[in-house]
Amino acid sequence: MRNVLFSMVAVALAGTAFAGERYNKVVKPGDKAPTFSGVPAYSPSGEQTSLTLSDLKDDVVVVVFLANHCPAVVGVEDRLNEFTSEYKDKGVRVVGICVNDIEEDKLPAILKRVTDKNDKKINYVYGHDETQAVGKAYGATRTPYFFVLDKERTIRYLGAFDDNAKEEKVTKHYVKDAVDALLAGKSPAVEESQAAGCGIQYKK
Template sequence: MRKVLLSLAVLALAVPAYAADHYNKKVKVGDQAPDFSGIPAVAPNGEQTSLTLGDIKEDVVVLVFLANHCPAVLAADDRIIEFTSEYKDKPVKVVAVAVSNADEDKLPGIKNHAKEKKINYTYGHDETQAIGKAYGASNTPHFFVLDKERKIRYIGAMDDNVMNETKVTKHYLKDAVDALLAGNTPPVEETRPAGCGISYAK
């Protein structure tokens, strides 16, 4: 029953694109990205580490909010891994954070999931949920692309069909990152994040 309810919560419709500041009311494209530091995390080699924005040296940062209990995240897992592999030799750093306090989303669950899926990006858990609130993350997966000055340049979905990769026709995240690497403005700056809603403690 829990899985059924979670599936019903997933927004799997086509993802429309809009000009910046349409969906996220906490931050907008062009804003300085909220800082974060010391978030307990699991590195790609399985060792425990921490996530600190200031420690990232790459020109482009892709921050994605995930939750391992979410069907939309499970559907996008392989795509995120493939994306990370595609940019491993470029100045792009992919990092993920869960803010859910479900067992699957806490650090031990993340470590198990990372081992099972051979996840190739650093994946942390923020039990305070502060990073999610700061970025206005509303769904999982929810992507934020930061440029070299750590300004937000893209907010939203990875592509236009979170649940079915075979039906994807638009690659919003890839297009945004490629544009920044070329010194250009992303062609689409904000899309609706499709996936499971994030529950925040009051």
Template sequence: MKKIKLPLIYMVCLLLAGFLMAATPAGNTGYQVGDTARDFELKNVDGKMVSLSDYENAQGFIVTFTCNSCPYSVAYEDRLIALHNKYAPKGYPVIAINPNDAAVSPEDSYANMQQRAKEKGFPFPYLHDETQEITKAYGATRTPHLYILKKGENGMYKVAYIGTIDDNSRDPKQVQKRYAEAALNDMIAGDQVKQPNTKAIGCTIKWKEA
């Protein structure tokens, strides 16, 4: 059989496409605004399993994919605590989820999560998505990556906002736009979220190696 010679540029494109497919989980499209978010059961730093259904009085959730190792995540820790303290009493608690594979990022091991939660005094659960199944379901790609959920009339939670917390990851004193707070305030007022999508800024998630 006669061998077909492919142009060099075409071969390079094929190799690059293969690399990108290996680096990104297949079918990782995730939730869009308006989608119904599935419940989950993930292990908290206190050893207990946590689900959305555990919160009987919740009107929604501030779900954030975050970690120990990313400087962007660390920079937002105090702002996450402030968001929880302000909005949990209004029915919107924070739930933090570490999506990183500890084999790739040892700093994000479960033991280090426990230590970090204790050091910072997190008032919210800090969960370990060991299989990365929930991270893929949401479609999170960075840490931090924020998803705000709102309870619908059927008791299911729908995604109302996806993106970042505010417009300045480096300096909280220089923040001009507080995207998460604006979305939550719209929801609490019974209004449509005016800006339901922003770009998540942070470190790429450390996926399990194939």
């Protein structure tokens, strides 16, 4: 079933037009990033911590909405880890947040996820917002969903990590290009793309 879902995501990403369209109905490039505080989280070492946007002093912050169960998230994990490692000493911070209300995505599962020696290790702080308020504030509808914030915490890019679920077919590196532009004092050439992945189920 995971392979079927992953294939569907690959098709959706490959067939999506990314130029000049609004995909997020809540926030847009140029908006101030919604703040958040005290989101329970775990560091890659398994240490319990919390995520507060105002505590992050890095030049660029990449907020990504994730879900443990989602094949699209699994498919991008290696690329996200590589990105985090490459940019951690360049003033860039990656933080993951999950808002799903299912057991395999809640905080105990996230702890297992970051400490399981048999699983892929992640190298960024990963938290769970049981209120789902953060996801709603950012208009996150799918996982993974990326938001690149500049030094003033303005949203400068939002959407997919790159343009294909299959790494060998990637031709456009949206998040990386946006971060590189900001670090160089420029504006990202692409400011929004359509996130493709598993839908987030919000509680009513």
